[in-house]
Amino acid sequence: MLTVALSGVRFHAPVGAYPQEALIYNELELHIAVAQKAEITDLPFLNYVTLYHIAKKAVLEPTPLLENILQKIVKNILAVYPNTKINVEIRKLSPPLGGEVTYSSVKWEGD
Secondary structure, eight states, X not given: OEEEEEEEEEEEEOBOSSHXXXXXXXXXXXXXXXXXXXXXXXXXXXXXXXXXXXXHHHHTSOBSOHHHHHHHHHXXXXXXXXXXXXXXXXXXXXXXXXXXXXXXXXXXXXO
8 A cells, every 4th residue: 555645734725604714714734645555566656746736726715614625625636546545634723713722623534
């Protein structure tokens, strides 16, 4: 199994259920890992630049929910790399909840 991953990828994104979040943006941190069955003598090419651009496109589209971004990222990775195992976590850093919260997150782990 070959896994290619990006960790700590950060974006300022227009995501959030509150109107002010679309104006001030939120800081998001992503972790993406894509795995594919492979033999050590014949490793596939999983391009982390492609993964970054898929994430960037999904994150920069205004949306109220992290789940919407997660869905777009997973769907678009599968379109480029079918038959892979995908793990994606999106964290909204310091979400505006009226108290001190390090992050809220959504995560997808699937084949």
